[in-house]
């Protein structure tokens with residue numbers, strides 16, 4: 021039976037143009053720039069300096085706290101400088117820039133294609149290994165994975181949910197991974213189950229990926245405790261809270277974490293990275309990135325070394341189309357518009373979407389006609405029109421009272437509004453202001 | 464790299480709904496009703512509708528251009544809807560000049576004084592209608608007979624509406640079993656062969672419009688169903704108590720403006736609540752008030768007043784009736 025989450029949601033056109041393109045290894049670039057902050061939390065501390073030689077997979081910046089992540093070199097070569105580079109957030113971030121020479125990997129990395137099923141590490145060792153390997157949530161959230169695996173005292177994980185929803189239109193990197201690296205990601209899932217000490221894992225996949233559902237369902241017969249749940253297509257099903265609701269029927273309480281209802285969610289890309297780290301000793305330094313768009317000549321799924329310039333990916337997909345208006349890191353609903361394509365791919369880059377000029381501008385804004393569509397599509401049960409109004413009035417007390425902090429920034433409200441109102445822009449502003457107020461109250 | 468990229472916050476794609484597409488959806492839904500009223504009321508209907516629509520559009524244009532000094536948005540279709548709905552709410556023999564006054568009040572006072580589409584608390588067409596009803600009670604309550612007055616306009620043969628006949632009769636102490644002989648059957652009324660305002664007679668056509676609006680997701684079921692359901696239940700209770708003193712519930716749904724009001728007037732976006740729960744309260748309120756006015760008020764018909772009264776409660780409903788927030792449940796299962 022198909023499941024889905026109950027409240028709100030929209031159905032943007034899927035446009036999965038690159039769904040049938042197998043994952044292709046992208047040629048090594050001449051240089052890479054690897055930001056030391058590619059995750060939520062504190063930036064890592066660089067361990068290398070100018071003129072140092074590094075090998076592929078070598079630790080080059082060290083996690084600087086509980087919520088932080090190690091960074092490894094994605095290439096072999098020489099560090100030419102440590103400089104600030106504009107990343108996908110549009111801000112300048114410190115980056116380690118390496119000139120590529122050959123491709124010499126650290127010896128301890130197992131580069132053979134053999135599948136390694138046996139899990140030898142203990143729960144604690146797995147969590148440690150995941151942390152050392154610099155793994156973060158690869159769905160785009162980039163939250164350090166070992167933190168999510170460390171269940172807080174007094175709480176208990178009951179179910180592991182693997183997020184194979186990929187509800188963002190256009191993106192297909194997770195879809196391809198599920199088809200091409202199914203065994204690896206199932207073993208990765210078992211490793212995560214062992215780390216969390218749970219006996220049940222469910223992989224949630226929307227039914228627009230029937231081939232992946234079938235393939236994984238067949239394979240799970242060999243993997244104890246793992247099952248596949250087909251889901252009805254609806255955005256934002258890949259949102260953690262929505263996915264937990266769809267699969268378990270439980271609602272993560274407002275302001276709470278998934279573990280409060282016994283659930284832990286990891287992305288399929290993360291499960292694959294965990295396999296490589298634990299079984300193959302390979303830290304996270306490459307990932308699958310979809311490059312797509314209606315005018316793109318060759319929509320593709322590339323296996324890319326972290327730090328490669330987005331320009332290289334676009335070149336490999338047939339070049340930047342004439343009519344380009346926007347280049348987006350991520351999907352059309354939640355991705356970030358890049359100010360330049362000389363931006364490095366980071367751990368959170370799930371796709372590069374190129375929109376033609378004609379689709380890049382917003383329509384004229386009209387008065388709210390009170391159609392209530394934004395209210396009916398909000399998956400969090402909020403009233404976007406009202407949140408926008410009270411934020412505009414700088415009535416932050418009311419903004420907080422109307423639960424602005426529950427907003428997951430899915431964009432469904434702005435997507436549906438017939439008056440083109442910039443609802444989410446204002447709601448984000450409201451969140452920032454209310455966030456400040458909450459912090460001063462705590463202090 | 465020289466190409467300048469466009470940068471804006473997410474989301475980067477948008478749905479197909481625009482104000483225009485939604486308003487045109489309503490206009491299409493109004494077509495069956497329009498055809499039925501033309502069929503039964505002929506020339507008079509045509510004159511009233513054309514006058515009302517054209518004057519509504521012109522007033523909107525003039526007021527936004529010269530008084531509000533904004534760019535007129537008459538192409539969005541909302542003024543056409545107001546004009547049509549006003550026409551649907553008056554008799555087909557209403558003189559042109561009264562129709563024009565109605566349109567001026569609807570657009571000028573009902574809509575533009577509040578700043579135009581989106582800001583008006585009361586349904587503009589109903590503001591126009593009620594103004595006319597109070598100012599021109601005689602003209603507003605003489606109803607041309609269907610079919611036979613097709614080729615007549617001001618000189619149409621007139622008669623009372625079924626609701627009027629029933630109200631008058633009951634007041635004079637007549638029994639329901641006597642009165643039903645003087646009015647068309649429920650079935651005749653349902654197809655529209657009955658005296659009344661020119662758009663409210665066409666029950667069947669209005670229901671076709673409702674199906675379209677629901678199918679196209681222009682509106683949700685909450686308001687029409689709760690309003691009609693309440694009318695049915697409340698009038699049904701009275702009917703069960705004394706069927707000689709009160710008409711049956713099916714009559715109350717079909718007669719008068721209940722269907723037109725439930726499908727096209729109460730569902731007006733701007734003047735109805737924002738949450739499904741609020742919309743149910745709103746619909747139930749209108750249904751209840753409609754029956755009360757019909758059974759115990761001075762007027763035979765109460766839909767317009769009921770909707771306007773509930774319009775006034777919308778801000779309060781929006782303030783207190785909140786959607787069910789995600790994660791509010793304490794208990795999990």
Ligand code: SF4
Nearest residue numbers: 398427428430431433
């Ligand atoms: S208010 Fe937030 S959670 Fe609700 S639809 Fe808008 S962006 Fe999504």
Ligand code: SF4
Nearest residue numbers: 388389391392394437
């Ligand atoms: S979707 Fe837009 S027009 Fe409709 S109620 Fe929300 S803000 Fe207003």
